[in-house]
Amino acid sequence: MEFLQPVLSGFAFVLHPAHFPFLFIGVAGGIAVGALPGLTGSVGIILLLPFLFYVDSSTALVMMCGMFCGSIYGGSISAILISTPGTPSAAATVLDGYPMAQKGEAGKAIGVATIASAAGGIISTFCLMFIAPQLAGFALEFGPEEYFALMVFGLTIIASVSGKSLTKGLIAGVFGLMIGVVGIDPIVGYARYSFDIPSLMTGFPLLPVLIGLFAISQVFVQLEKVHKAGGETAPVLGNLLPTAREMLGLVKVIIPSSLIGTLIGVIPGTGGAIASFLAYNEAKRFSKHPERFGTGCIEGVAAPEAANNGTTGGAMVPLLTLGIPGDVVTAVMLGALMLIGVRPGPLLFTETPEIINAVYAGLLMANVLILLLGFVSVRLFPMILKVPAATLFPLVMALCFIGSFSLSNSSYDMTIALIFGIIGYFMQKHGFPAAPVVLGVILGPIAEDVLGRALITAYGDWTTLLRSPIAIFFYVISVTSVAYSMRRAPGSPTD
Amino acid sequence: MRADVAIGILLLFLSSAMFALTFTFPDQTVALSPTFFPRLVTLCMAGLACVLVVKALRRPRPMKAASTFSAATWIRQGHVQRIAAMVALGFVYTQVLDSLGFLIATGLFLAGTVLLFMERRWTVVLAVAILGSSALYGVFRMIFKVPLPRFDLF
Numbered sequence: 121m122e123f124l125q126p127v128l129s130g131f132a133f134v135l136h137p138a139h140f141p142f143l144f145i146g147v148a149g150g151i152a153v154g155a156l157p158g159l160t161g162s163v164g165i166i167l168l169l170p171f172l173f174y175v176d177s178s179t180a181l182v183m184m185c186g187m188f189c190g191s192i193y194g195g196s197i198s199a200i201l202i203s204t205p206g207t208p209s210a211a212a213t214v215l216d217g218y219p220m221a222q223k224g225e226a227g228k229a230i231g232v233a234t235i236a237s238a239a240g241g242i243i244s245t246f247c248l249m250f251i252a253p254q255l256a257g258f259a260l261e262f263g264p265e266e267y268f269a270l271m272v273f274g275l276t277i278i279a280s281v282s283g284k285s286l287t288k289g290l291i292a293g294v295f296g297l298m299i300g301v302v303g304i305d306p307i308v309g310y311a312r313y314s315f316d317i318p319s320l321m322t323g324f325p326l327l328p329v330l331i332g333l334f335a336i337s338q339v340f341v342q343l344e345k346v347h348k349a350g351g352e353t354a355p356v357l358g359n360l361l362p363t364a365r366e367m368l369g370l371v372k373v374i375i376p377s378s379l380i381g382t383l384i385g386v387i388p389g390t391g392g393a394i395a396s397f398l399a400y401n402e403a404k405r406f407s408k409h410p411e412r413f414g415t416g417c418i419e420g421v422a423a424p425e426a427a428n429n430g431t432t433g434g435a436m437v438p439l440l441t442l443g444i445p446g447d448v449v450t451a452v453m454l455g456a457l458m459l460i461g462v463r464p465g466p467l468l469f470t471e472t473p474e475i476i477n478a479v480y481a482g483l484l485m486a487n488v489l490i491l492l493l494g495f496v497s498v499r500l501f502p503m504i505l506k507v508p509a510a511t512l513f514p515l516v517m518a519l520c521f522i523g524s525f526s527l528s529n530s531s532y533d534m535t536i537a538l539i540f541g542i543i544g545y546f547m548q549k550h551g552f553p554a555a556p557v558v559l560g561v562i563l564g565p566i567a568e569d570v571l572g573r574a575l576i577t578a579y580g581d582w583t584t585l586l587r588s589p590i591a592i593f594f595y596v597i598s599v600t601s602v603a604y605s606m607r608r609a610p611g612s613p614t615d
Numbered sequence: 616m617r618a619d620v621a622i623g624i625l626l627l628f629l630s631s632a633m634f635a636l637t638f639t640f641p642d643q644t645v646a647l648s649p650t651f652f653p654r655l656v657t658l659c660m661a662g663l664a665c666v667l668v669v670k671a672l673r674r675p676r677p678m679k680a681a682s683t684f685s686a687a688t689w690i691r692q693g694h695v696q697r698i699a700a701m702v703a704l705g706f707v708y709t710q711v712l713d714s715l716g717f718l719i720a721t722g723l724f725l726a727g728t729v730l731l732f733m734e735r736r737w738t739v740v741l742a743v744a745i746l747g748s749s750a751l752y753g754v755f756r757m758i759f760k761v762p763l764p765r766f767d768l769f
Contacts, residue, residue, distance in 0.1 A: 518725055
């Protein structure tokens with residue numbers, strides 16, 4: 121019962137009439153963003169940023185959790201209805217979801233995806249509640265040396281989120297580090313690369329950089345698709361719920377898939393796409409009828425959907441306890457948290473436990489809302505897919521600009537967002553991923569700061585970085601992580 | 616392939632320039648110099664840029680594939696004009712926001728963006744421009760109290 125006390129206080133916060141609408145907006149907005157091909161969870165978080173400045177930290181975090189869970193679930197809707205995964209996490213859902221829709225069982229496929237997503241999210245949240253406090257307690261022992269090693273490990277995640285080309289991913293990450301060195305340095309306070317321009321003395325503002333790289337660049341990408349016909353007609357929905365017998369069979373798929381998703385989510389730099397394919401593969405391997413997979417079987421929808429929503433709680437473990445993002449969306453979330461004045465890490469658990477409790481309750485409620493909204497608004501989903509680009513993306517663009525402007529009421533920030541939008545667009549065109557840039561921009565300055573502090577306390581002795589067993593452990597897993605990414609990369613050793 | 620070479624050379628120039636600029640920073644021997652991190656980062660970028668160029672040059676010329684990015688196709692299909700127009704529109708919007716005020720500037724910006732998305736029905740253009748700018752103004756000015764610029768004749 122003592123274990124449940126923090127969650128109950130979290131529920132009291134989340135269900136308060138002043139806070140619950142924000143969670144609802146987060147989940148509903150997340151479902152819409154996830155369902156719309158071209159918008160992802162990270163873009164959803166970016167679009168929320170302008171609103172997050174005007175609510176307290178706990179509410180902002182709860183709203184982001186809603187967006188995170190909702191967007192991952194929302195990706196399954198377009199995957200099932202039009203064979204286009206709304207988010208990368210839903211790529212595996214297409215394999216059986218779309219064939220089900222073609223057989224006239226789109227409603228049942230969405231129903232199964234809804235149940236599996238909610239179950240996966242709830243199971244992973246319970247895992248988060250169990251793992252996170254233990255890991256945070258351990259992380260309280262960290263000094264600057266351990267933090268520097270942790271940041272080095274965090275930067276190695278760049279290799280994991282590099283996509284098709286490791287070289288281009290690393291270039292994107294180092295580009296982020298280059299952006300991060302502009303402005304006042306943390307040790308002596310010298311304004312680097314500012315050219316005596318006052319605006320540059322504080323460096324590039326993070327919010328416009330994020331808005332430009334993720335959201336404005338996406339509008340430019342959509343501009344290219346104006347002539348391309350996207351008017352697929354949504355199939356007939358039919359019944360929503362699986363039979364009781366089918367449900368019993370699904371339990372054996374949903375629980376292990378949720379645990380696979382949670383485990384994959386905890387490992388930084390992985391994400392829902394990997395988890396969903398892995399869970400799909402395992403479900404097929406343990407199935408009595410593996411030949412049915414790919415032809416439209418409900419287990420083939422339940423496994424990836426339980427796994428990709430299972431990564432939500434998992435990805436929050438390293439984010440909340442160590443300040444290391446678990447995937448692309450949590451990387452953007454890390455930036456958003458820092459913008460609203462929340463510094464993720466072990467101190468969050470001791471100094472502001474109410475924020476953590478709100479996150480636990482928020483994640484649980486977000487998944488309950490997914491279940492409710494999924495079944496209540498299933499008839500609206502085909503309409504979401506019909507929102508014309510000519511209406512949606514101009515409003516997204518305007519929201520990006522006003523979001524940048526509201527940071528410090530200056531058109532300078534809007535110009536920065538536009539410039540990074542252009543950079544982000546060309547990065548996409550030439551296969552450079554945006555997520556490593558965010559990691560570089562956020563983790564680089566922190567790494568420099570803790571390295572400086574470690575060296576000051578050790579009177580400039582660099583060997584202090586190798587005296588801590590915890591630091592050495594992080595260096596070892598950093599090397600392992602990079603080696604794994606290099607082995608996994610297609611083609612040559614570095615690509 | 617050629618694009619990767621060009622990007623690699625551009626990044627090499629950028630990192631070289633940033634590395635050269637570190638010699639204008641004050642140096643200090645206690646703990647961490649302000650030059651240390653920028654030099655480390657720019658050297659990494661220079662190395663990676665060289666790898667990108669070498670790999671692009673060593674890669675066999677790909678067969679014409681629809682999925683690969685081609686500047687010629689990009690220009691021919693009108694993408695460059697629309698993207699350039701969008702950038703110009705965005706830049707003009709940032710410049711006129713203070714003088715025209717939020718409602719007028721955003722309305723015009725939205726109308727222009729809708730037109731760039733090839734929507735030709737004036738009812739839709741006007742609806743998005745008027746309702747969109749009004750809704751954004753309502754949320755940010757009325758609810759969040761963001762001091763959005765107002766049109767002032769004098």
